[in-house]
Amino acid sequence: MNISFIGLIVxxxxxxxxxxxxxxxxxxxxxxxxxxxxxxxxxxxxxLFDLLSYSKLASEECKKIVxxxxxxxxxxxxxxxxxxxxxxxxxxxxxxxxxxxxxxxxLSTELRGNIHSYKQENTPASKYICAEHxxxxxxxxxxxxAELRDTAS
Amino acid sequence: xxxxEMINKILSDPIRDWNVIVCWGAGSGPSYHNKFxxxxxxxxxxxxxxxxxxxxxxxxxxxxxxxxxMEWGITHNDNFVEEWANKFPDKKATSHFIDFFxxxxxxxxxxxxxxxxxRCEIPLPEVEYNGDGSIKKLTITRNEYNLFEHINKLxxxxxxxxxxxxxxxxxxxVKWPQ
Numbered sequence: 001m002n003i004s005f006i007g008l009i010v011x012x013x014x015x016x017x018x019x020x021x022x023x024x025x026x027x028x029x030x031x032x033x034x035x036x037x038x039x040x041x042x043x044x045x046x047x048l049f050d051l052l053s054y055s056k057l058a059s060e061e062c063k064k065i066v067x068x069x070x071x072x073x074x075x076x077x078x079x080x081x082x083x084x085x086x087x088x089x090x091x092x093x094x095x096x097x098x099x100x101x102x103x104x105x106x107l108s109t110e111l112r113g114n115i116h117s118y119k120q121e122n123t124p125a126s127k128y129i130c131a132e133h134x135x136x137x138x139x140x141x142x143x144x145x146a147e148l149r150d151t152a153s
Numbered sequence: 154x155x156x157x158e159m160i161n162k163i164l165s166d167p168i169r170d171w172n173v174i175v176c177w178g179a180g181s182g183p184s185y186h187n188k189f190x191x192x193x194x195x196x197x198x199x200x201x202x203x204x205x206x207x208x209x210x211x212x213x214x215x216x217x218x219x220x221x222x223m224e225w226g227i228t229h230n231d232n233f234v235e236e237w238a239n240k241f242p243d244k245k246a247t248s249h250f251i252d253f254f255x256x257x258x259x260x261x262x263x264x265x266x267x268x269x270x271x272r273c274e275i276p277l278p279e280v281e282y283n284g285d286g287s288i289k290k291l292t293i294t295r296n297e298y299n300l301f302e303h304i305n306k307l308x309x310x311x312x313x314x315x316x317x318x319x320x321x322x323x324x325x326x327v328k329w330p331q
Contacts, residue, residue, distance in 0.1 A: 075266070
């Protein structure tokens with residue numbers, strides 16, 4: 001009978017330890033989920049900042065190939081500008097799952113179309129028109145990314 | 154005073170007559186001539202506005218005639234790509250505006266190129282092309298050469314001649330500004 005009593009006490013203590021460990025495990029799981037969400041949010045913000053930065057660079061390059069007011073701008077390599085714009089499109093595409101925004105997707109597709117048109121056009125006048133469309137695209141992308149960044153902050 | 158007389162005055166006055174104010178770097182003040190770029194757009198036609206500001210980095214007035222001023226530095230092209238400008242050890246070249254003022258009024262604007270990573274400032278040369286699109290000749294006027302020789306001696310390099318020669322630029326005796 002004494003042995004049974006001791007066994008009962010040990011069992012109760014064991015059950016208590018198990019319950020305590022289960023409570024601790026639940027607590028740490030919640031913490032881990034919180035940390036995971038924080039990491040995901042930080043990655044999301046970083047992606048937006050990187051894309052914003054690259055978009056601004058693309059905007060500056062695009063300004064060089066739009067219609068000049070006077071003489072054509074010297075020292076401009078249109079292919080370099082196009083390479084940067086294509087780079088922007090690729091970056092947006094790579095990070096679309098992270099951005100998860102329909103407007104950005106639409107603008108990105110539009111940008112791709114305008115880049116393609118620019119490459120196809122033969123006359124300076126029509127190239128300028130394409131470049132202006134691309135610039136408008138990029139400005140909208142920048143503003144939309146900025147809104148997303150401000151919402152995420 | 155007409156434009157040519159003003160340029161001649163700048164070129165004939167010795168460098169010690171130049172009142173030079175540097176407007177970039179820590180502790181410097183503004184040049185009060187700025188280039189603003191404003192653009193807007195966003196979700197749902199919102200009124201988001203963005204402003205970018207660029208300024209002249211150097212201001213010069215003549216001590217003998219304060220009506221005459223020169224300023225330069227505002228960026229024209231932050232990545233200038235032409236073969237003659239990218240052939241130096243540091244291939245990075247940028248172009249900037251140089252402005253001439255009379256009684257505070259902008260009277261002439263030109264462009265110069267900062268080559269070899271900013272080690273020399275060269276006036277933007279006129280280009281003549283061959284039939285196949287290759288460059289036949291690069292030229293600057295004698296007045297441009299003289300002006301930028303002064304500017305480089307003050308702020309950049311004393312090897313201006315060497316840079317002009319290495320770039321393959323010829324100096325011609327043609328009126329400037331036209």
